[in-house]
Amino acid sequence: MKKINAGIVGGTSLLAGLLIEILYTHPYVDLIYIDSEHHPNEPIYKFHRFLKCDIKNKKFDNYSKEFVHKNLDVIFIAKPHRISMKYVKDLYNEKIKIIDLSGDFRIKNVKEYEKWYNTKHIIPDLIKKSVYGLSEVYTEKIKKANLIANPGCYPTGILLALYPLLKNRIIDSKSIFIVSYSGVSGAGKNPVPGKNLFIDAFNNIIAYKVTAHQHIPEIEEYLSEFAENRVMINFVPHITSVEDGIFNTIFLKPEKSLAEKEFFKFYEECYKNCKFIKINRERIPEIKDVVDTNFCNISLKMDIRTGNLIVFSVIDNRIKGGVGQAVQNMNLMFDLPEDTGLM
Amino acid sequence: MKKINAGIVGGTSLLAGLLIEILYTHPYVDLIYIDSEHHPNEPIYKFHRFLKCDIKNKKFDNYSKEFVHKNLDVIFIAKPHRISMKYVKDLYNEKIKIIDLSGDFRIKNVKEYEKWYNTKHIIPDLIKKSVYGLSEVYTEKIKKANLIANPGCYPTGILLALYPLLKNRIIDSKSIFIVSYSGVSGAGKNPVPGKNLFIDAFNNIIAYKVTAHQHIPEIEEYLSEFAENRVMINFVPHITSVEDGIFNTIFLKPEKSLAEKEFFKFYEECYKNCKFIKINRERIPEIKDVVDTNFCNISLKMDIRTGNLIVFSVIDNRIKGGVGQAVQNMNLMFDLPEDTGLM
Amino acid sequence: MKKINAGIVGGTSLLAGLLIEILYTHPYVDLIYIDSEHHPNEPIYKFHRFLKCDIKNKKFDNYSKEFVHKNLDVIFIAKPHRISMKYVKDLYNEKIKIIDLSGDFRIKNVKEYEKWYNTKHIIPDLIKKSVYGLSEVYTEKIKKANLIANPGCYPTGILLALYPLLKNRIIDSKSIFIVSYSGVSGAGKNPVPGKNLFIDAFNNIIAYKVTAHQHIPEIEEYLSEFAENRVMINFVPHITSVEDGIFNTIFLKPEKSLAEKEFFKFYEECYKNCKFIKINRERIPEIKDVVDTNFCNISLKMDIRTGNLIVFSVIDNRIKGGVGQAVQNMNLMFDLPEDTGLM
Amino acid sequence: MKKINAGIVGGTSLLAGLLIEILYTHPYVDLIYIDSEHHPNEPIYKFHRFLKCDIKNKKFDNYSKEFVHKNLDVIFIAKPHRISMKYVKDLYNEKIKIIDLSGDFRIKNVKEYEKWYNTKHIIPDLIKKSVYGLSEVYTEKIKKANLIANPGCYPTGILLALYPLLKNRIIDSKSIFIVSYSGVSGAGKNPVPGKNLFIDAFNNIIAYKVTAHQHIPEIEEYLSEFAENRVMINFVPHITSVEDGIFNTIFLKPEKSLAEKEFFKFYEECYKNCKFIKINRERIPEIKDVVDTNFCNISLKMDIRTGNLIVFSVIDNRIKGGVGQAVQNMNLMFDLPEDTGLM
Numbered sequence A, B, C, D: 001m002k003k004i005n006a007g008i009v010g011g012t013s014l015l016a017g018l019l020i021e022i023l024y025t026h027p028y029v030d031l032i033y034i035d036s037e038h039h040p041n042e043p044i045y046k047f048h049r050f051l052k053c054d055i056k057n058k059k060f061d062n063y064s065k066e067f068v069h070k071n072l073d074v075i076f077i078a079k080p081h082r083i084s085m086k087y088v089k090d091l092y093n094e095k096i097k098i099i100d101l102s103g104d105f106r107i108k109n110v111k112e113y114e115k116w117y118n119t120k121h122i123i124p125d126l127i128k129k130s131v132y133g134l135s136e137v138y139t140e141k142i143k144k145a146n147l148i149a150n151p152g153c154y155p156t157g158i159l160l161a162l163y164p165l166l167k168n169r170i171i172d173s174k175s176i177f178i179v180s181y182s183g184v185s186g187a188g189k190n191p192v193p194g195k196n197l198f199i200d201a202f203n204n205i206i207a208y209k210v211t212a213h214q215h216i217p218e219i220e221e222y223l224s225e226f227a228e229n230r231v232m233i234n235f236v237p238h239i240t241s242v243e244d245g246i247f248n249t250i251f252l253k254p255e256k257s258l259a260e261k262e263f264f265k266f267y268e269e270c271y272k273n274c275k276f277i278k279i280n281r282e283r284i285p286e287i288k289d290v291v292d293t294n295f296c297n298i299s300l301k302m303d304i305r306t307g308n309l310i311v312f313s314v315i316d317n318r319i320k321g322g323v324g325q326a327v328q329n330m331n332l333m334f335d336l337p338e339d340t341g342l343m
Helices: A014-025 A065-071 A084-091 A110-117 A124-129 A139-144 A153-167 A215-227 A260-270 A319-333 B014-025 B065-071 B084-091 B110-117 B124-129 B139-144 B153-167 B215-227 B260-270 B319-333 C014-025 C065-071 C084-091 C110-116 C124-129 C139-144 C153-167 C215-227 C260-270 C319-333 D014-025 D065-071 D084-091 D110-116 D124-129 D139-144 D153-167 D215-227 D260-270 D319-333
Strands: A004-009 A029-034 A074-077 A097-100 A147-149 A171-182 A205-207 A234-240 A246-254 A277-279 A296-303 A308-315 B004-009 B029-034 B074-077 B097-100 B147-149 B171-182 B205-207 B234-240 B246-254 B277-279 B296-303 B308-315 C004-009 C029-034 C074-077 C097-100 C147-149 C171-182 C205-207 C234-240 C246-254 C277-279 C296-303 C308-315 D004-009 D029-034 D074-077 D097-100 D147-149 D171-182 D205-207 D234-240 D246-254 D277-279 D296-303 D308-315
Touching: A004 A014, A004 A065, A014 A029, A014 A319, A029 A065, A065 A084, A074 A084, A074 A319, A084 A097, A084 A124, A097 A319, A110 A124, A110 A215, A124 A147, A139 A319, A147 A319, A153 A171, A153 A215, A153 A234, A153 A246, A153 A260, A153 A296, A153 A308, A153 A319, A171 A215, A171 B171, A205 B246, A215 A234, A234 B246, A234 B308, A246 B205, A246 B234, A260 A277, A260 A296, A308 A319, A308 B234, B004 B014, B004 B065, B014 B029, B014 B319, B029 B065, B065 B084, B074 B084, B074 B319, B084 B097, B084 B124, B097 B319, B110 B124, B110 B215, B124 B147, B139 B319, B147 B319, B153 B171, B153 B215, B153 B234, B153 B246, B153 B260, B153 B296, B153 B308, B153 B319, B171 B215, B215 B234, B260 B277, B260 B296, B308 B319, C004 C014, C004 C065, C014 C029, C014 C319, C029 C065, C065 C084, C074 C084, C074 C319, C084 C097, C084 C124, C097 C319, C110 C124, C110 C215, C124 C147, C139 C319, C147 C319, C153 C171, C153 C215, C153 C234, C153 C246, C153 C260, C153 C296, C153 C308, C153 C319, C171 C215, C171 D171, C205 D246, C215 C234, C234 D246, C234 D308, C246 D205, C246 D234, C260 C277, C260 C296, C308 C319, C308 D234, D004 D014, D004 D065, D014 D029, D014 D319, D029 D065, D065 D084, D074 D084, D074 D319, D084 D097, D084 D124, D097 D319, D110 D124, D110 D215, D124 D147, D139 D319, D147 D319, D153 D171, D153 D215, D153 D234, D153 D246, D153 D260, D153 D296, D153 D308, D153 D319, D171 D215, D215 D234, D260 D277, D260 D296, D308 D319
Parallel strands: A004 A029, A004 A074, A074 A097, A097 A147, A171 A234, A277 A296, B004 B029, B004 B074, B074 B097, B097 B147, B171 B234, B277 B296, C004 C029, C004 C074, C074 C097, C097 C147, C171 C234, C277 C296, D004 D029, D004 D074, D074 D097, D097 D147, D171 D234, D277 D296
Antiparallel strands: A171 A246, A205 A234, A246 A308, A296 A308, B171 B246, B205 B234, B246 B308, B296 B308, C171 C246, C205 C234, C246 C308, C296 C308, D171 D246, D205 D234, D246 D308, D296 D308
């Protein structure tokens, strides 16, 4: 097979580093372009000290729309929210596949986006053309998409945990309570005061952006789509003293009185063809089950005393919640087995 | 002032070690008895390597009812659940103060105790005579008690977080969703497979005893007492890669529509005379705020989108959730300022 | 190519788990036998919770000499020191390749072995027939061996760091000072009081087995072989609050006055064909450079003030210092590229 | 007793925060001045989130020489190297006691200072008037000093470990090999790329400033003074995944052939009146033994195979290696028991 020519815009970020690692070992990809706005021509290894792939002599490219359009089949945009859309605007056409890792195209309702991200969207028309890259749910749309809005880390684990229940209308969509804990890598590699310095995060637990996290409208939009009904969530994200991984603990009120094993069946049926989703009947997953993988592990408990259901999901925030899912989406778009280069 | 003669039954446990440290530096206590059932006459420092107080030449005593009754004013029982009650049975009389750190006397409903602890209670009559040692709530009763059932770690942080709301009937007592994360010291110092080995707990997040934790009936009993109404909770405890501390995240439905600052006022009013409770208006507390102290820090957020209230509380599980509160209760029982020896 | 039929004796250990993971994904291996003495017929996943390979339905075999001899091309022995030799004695013949992960065949001088391991060696004749599996140094011997004594974790990183210097006689072999720090996984997964419980090792640094570590005679034996001269080392191992990896810091007195870059050349020349050794001129390696890989990274600094040389080496104790090197040796024995299944 | 009026120049640093905590609870100190050059009039708690003392309403002062001279008995300078001397120059007179936490006055040889700190010293005359604040060694001089150069963290633990040996001329002063590991708090609270971000330091080991650390000339100067002879050291500092504490592992060649217990006697004799030094015969200290205390614990092992001596010392880098020792020095200067406010 002819290899896919791939590139990355914004090569210095933490996620870009991991994406480089994955794409270098992907058997059907040639990664021929990695740019940096602020550090062109500097050696890549200086920004990604721990990469295992051989990039000793590689340097960051200067951004070049011409090069991208002329040579690439797919471009990953790894720029921050609000900036990413500028590159998408510049690069979008019908011939190249764009996978945007930022939040700029995830929220279809432009007003919501503008409120939560506190900025004007510069290319709202493209939001409609983009496809939300939740690989297991929007598989068919992803295959045909030109522009993927790759999901956020919290949304990925939460949406996958709730999809089978909301689709089947078996929980009360007004009563969803989510507590999420993330490893510190979720805060990126630029210093964030009080959050990702060792002395702040080590041996500590911190709740942050309570009622104000920009993933809230993203989660609600797709939950509402699943339920065909307006869904609101109660959500508190935390950061704690681990490197990677997200642990989601979700309380729900069932609409139907079902046994625990009946709930499991909905999940198993819903995800039966999904290589990256494991439904755990035996025990509740831990983040160590999924760290360094593209898996989302899900389990649940029926609380027979209260009649409520508790669902658990774990992912690696950087992989299934970031670049792993992005590559999974690329695989879908280029008709490759979805796990190519990801096992 | 004449010093209090104090002793400890069960000196080898993790909590006993910390209790030794606190009592040694308490200005009005002589700690003259520390026994061990399995290691009498062995040096204490062998079991508590990191104690800072000078116990170099101290050895564990043999258990002696006679010595305790003849010489002590107060005895702390630091034995495991189910075993503790045997010592309380043997030692109880009207002259000595007993502070029991186990769960054996916390649940007033014997049947509930026997169900959750899976054992027969050997001295149910004493349960009624015991006082639940939640220092800030049952202060007056504690002062007069002979037998204190010292609260569990999760119950302490959760009950203090919910007391002002339930007492004032301003939340729906049917809709309480609690996610708690504890440091690994909560699992004690004996190996528990899959939980407190370094390779299991480091860099990991684990949910455990979901719907089955023995602190559930303890929490519900006192919440019901606060609310004068049967309260049930939804509760998931987790363990993560930190040493000490508990972080509680609690979702609630207000019964009255109040502004955030109104809720704060209830807390400030309720705890205005409590030295060990801090109500944080400026920011949500982190476990580093309270680790190594007897404080319980509380904050809250009104989610104006959903109309729900989110309450946060943090404690050090070993101190306010264990031996710190036990010493606070001793201070109350002996008419000392409640923070003596605890600052 | 016909696949290699491989097996593991002693499947429950921490190293065995990682070996299972590697052999399952090795393109030329069929792992058809994994036994357990104490847990035959029990599901493997119960002992290796975090394995990513699919072993859901696999159970531990009963030990069977007949099966091993009839069906396997290679058997890995993952039993503890002192026990391993019993299995080697039982299984050794000219037709099967044995790779022993224990210390039982590493020390050629039986008396030294018996002194440091405090046991009688039951099959000293086989020690002479075994080959020490330091892949980069004894490559040719390994290719022809039937019995490999796979190196210990500390010896691997230290021997690779010193080989080019001692072979070329450019340092004083009487003046070698080594400080090593290991992650806690080096202590295995059975509880070791004071060492691998979370509350002991987290946030702590511990020196252990000072002047008494059983890797000392192993290191000295091969250093002496390199130098063709009796070499003694000064060595202190420590354990600290990281999962995996060993960091070696070695002080040496050069016999010749050479510039830093001259020393580097000896290393680069010596290891020029070695895929798993990286000589770092730019910066001193960190354990994060090698964790989860089979690499040994080496760097050095000439202290021009004192005239002494400081050499640094890092490995993953479980991989290059354990099962990774074992598989590298298997590759050599079966004429495969040495990195097959290890990248 | 009349209280000591104390102040701090440079109140925002990590060390300043801990100094505030200690001075607030010191029974004979009134801390009446804490300035900040860049953040005057801002609330202190914003820069020291985890302080347990009550500083809720305190704000940083503007630097005022007049106030300091008029009101204070002692001033602690907590400014960075190279800047600290400007404040000492401005504030020095015969009436106020100055305790400088920086490296600016520790090295008596101005040329050495200027070489290692890469700056011109602006007030070399004061270097001679200053006293090096190694409390246990220079006790008498400290009592009479007006200007204390408070020792660095590495020097404190290393000098205390070597003092009894060099003073008694029982080791070869040409053969000293030191490996030190520090917790991440040693890197302060401002982001240092590659060093004190969580994602860099967590689960990692890093050697840094090899042959170039500015503590080398400080250590050598005082070792030379102890030995009355020019001493040079081989020294490698590392940082690892713990919060606080320094672990020093030191190889030495004895000049006399003495048994282990004889070496212990030198230490016990030398430090017999020192409250903050513990000589451990039973076991090698761990950093958990001293973290959060002003203790320096020391132990040793004779390697009878090699004839070399291995000495271990541990301190809390922030306390005995920083502000704890500074307060100990203040106690000496004001004729208080040396442990006042430090237990």
